[in-house]
Amino acid sequence: MRNVLLATAALTLFAAPAMAQSFNDPQWTGSVGYTHLDSGDDSLGAITGRVGAKLSRYIGVEAEGSFGVKDEDITVAGVDGTLEHEYDAAVYAVGTVPVSPNLELFGRVGYGTTSLKADVAGVSATEDGESLNYGAGANYFFDGQNGVRADWTRRDFTDDAGGEIDTYGLSFVRRF
Template identity: 75%
Template structure:
């Protein structure tokens, strides 16, 4: 029994460096850009920042956060109002298909939250909703670190909250 335990301990010591080598250091990247939110209630715009890690060439994760910079005006019974994008945040699992060293396609699936505010003179209402998000896009790198990103994402809000399509263009940088 003692020999089995010693053999197991020896194999563990030998195998530990091999296991450490099989878990690569993630490749980090960040982006900043503009996102257009296209919904049935209005069209809004926001500045979006992302940080992500690629665990290998094909699998990664990213988080994003946005705040509104473009409001939408509306009229109800002759009264003018504004629809504002307060913020949103989401986290995604990302699958990447490298086409060459400079160009890659990606798909992503995640979960997020969005807060929208509607205002008419004297009245203000806020609505926040949680959504299942999915989308696709492409990254093109000019060199080894700097590039552009274009993406589309559908936000499917829970509890019959509707759907919103987002379209984004960003500067992206690998670290």
């Protein structure tokens, strides 16, 4: 076992200079759009902004942040109230498959935090949740810089209450 670990470490040292060469000039992207959050029972909406860097042709990183713009009316024990998406933030590792010069498919996996607020009969409660996130999508560029992005991401919450939220996004994306 020790020999396998030593061999793996040695191969990593040989591969590191090649990886560093491809990371020198990342391709940056930014996007802004609408994200629909669906937990099965409740439906919320948010404006989402992202910034990402493709470190090589197939591998990149991405950070995103959202704030709520569409609330959900709820009823708790016969009393009406609202559920609000306050904010979320996440970071991702992104794998990309270029299909053509204008179309690329991607998968992503990351970690995020989400804050929701419920207000029922003048009583407010805020719930923050950490989540493991994974999803897929596509970017289509009209020209070399401007395009659209469609994506789906599942947020799998890690706390005791657990739960999942599926998000569906449509955004304007720009390469820099």
